[in-house]
Amino acid sequence: MGDPAHGTGQVTMPAAVPPKPLLRRPWVGLGLRYAAALAITVVFLFPVYWLFIISFKTPEEIFAFPPVWYPNDIQFANYAVLFKDGDAVTVWNSLVLATTSTAIAMVLGTMAAYSLVRFKTGGENLAVWIISQRMMPPIAIVFPVFLLYVWLGWVDTYQGLILLYTAFSLPYVIWMMRGYLEDIPVELEESALVDGCTRWQVLWKVVFPMARQGLFATAVFTFVFAWNDFLFALVLTRTEVITYTVQVTHYFGGQSNFWAKIAAMSVLGTVPVFFTVATLQRYLVRGISMGAVKG
């Protein structure tokens, strides 16, 4: 038989079970794969570990040679400084900007997606145009937007960045919600219409509740995109609405003097993302592949 296990010294399987192809010695195979999995995970998580650990180190430990691989005791002075100096307010700015723009983009985007799905508004061309907006290079967008905002007096304001984040999120929201709305059966909407609901009522009372899981997952990704943005905030903020990503770069000095602040501020900005993504495991693949994998 063409059984690959035959020549590999594979010891007995009960005769009743047909031997599976590609058999290795189960424990050796699993052990090797486990070792590889552990090694890969350590390599990928070590930088994250290093960032976190620096934020808890004393300056002596940070600038020790050779490096200190784990701190002797955890201390929070590096964070305390951020709050005392008021730098931590940049995390609040990020939160306001990301939350508001996500909320607006979700409402407008879902409405648009509903129109695309149920009425095929604009046909395929409109859908392609919308998704191609997502692919625009941010640097090419932010440059004219900056000139526009100078004229409007919107540089370094919440509304300026919120509008920009909303616009940048919309194609993603429309694209993702289109996929989620297509999965909703039309019968419920039909009976609601027969009962005398207007389309708007159907949208709010039937479609939104039924798509809530998709709404939730899409909103989290939209939030993370805005939260992680750097370039837009770099160009469009000065002093008032600086986000945490811009603040991190303010600590880059000639000779890396502010390591503790870089690390602590980065951790403040990273922990919320880790938590939100951890709640989202089920939707992760669909979310980051822009719906290409239904997951």
Place this chain on the structure above:
Amino acid sequence: MSQSITMDGDRGGRGRTRGRAADANFKYLAIGPAIFILLLIGLFPLIYTLVVSFQQITMMEEDTSFAGFVNYAQLFRDARLWESLLHTLIITAVALPLELVLGLAMAQLFLERMPGRQVFVALLVLPAVISPIVAGATWRLMFDNRYGPINQIVGWLAGEPMPLLWTLSPNLVYPAIIFCEIWQWTPFMFLILLAALSNVDRSVVEAAEIDGAGFWRIFFKLVLPAIWPVMAIALLIRGLDLARVFDIIWALTSGGPGTMTETISIYTYVLGFNQFETSYTGAIAFLVIAILTLVVVWAIRRMGLAK
């Protein structure tokens, strides 16, 4: 646009026309605000950039008269522009295949069941959700020539202290940047490819195995065609991200040493916001938008993404 019509079917003719008119209003009102914002932030800047690029606005003067193709002619003489495009191309051409191959290998490793698999996958995804600017900052700390762990580890391997200047030395900046890119985005490839591989029909693969086909033969003849649609989209998303890479390089090298790692995004930023070459920046921005839009629309249609 069918549903509404069939639904109104059992009402009177007037109800039907009114329902249809209401739907016609509704569908435009529902999509209107989103389109308005996209036009405001998407199309308006495009037109504005185009207009500006035919003028001669610099930091010194506000010459808004029509200047013809001066700025576009300038594009061809600007060595720094073509170098920045080349840098972008190098980073993309090296990082993208490596991310793909590594991601695929990792996906293959985690495809079969093993205890704690979910935990591994959840942990491995973390780099991909960190802000790229934070990723760059993290690696800057990692790469520090004296206090960073990388040189320490390299030193162990080499058997002597290795004070390598990762973010400053011309020979090492590209490896450093590409390393950081790969670290952050291989998990993205991994996650998508793992999902794609999981969806491959096991029975077909097993049948081929029973027929004696080897691993690589099965991979290229059966698995690859099955995962290709998803893989293509992952490559497109990552390829476009790499083409406009900014944050990681900004944090690691700021385009240096000199202009050695300046990508097209960084060069555009420097021109527009440090040197205030408004009109010329407009020309470059328009060039970039035009190239990427063509690529994207072609790719979306080609892949049938819009269904």
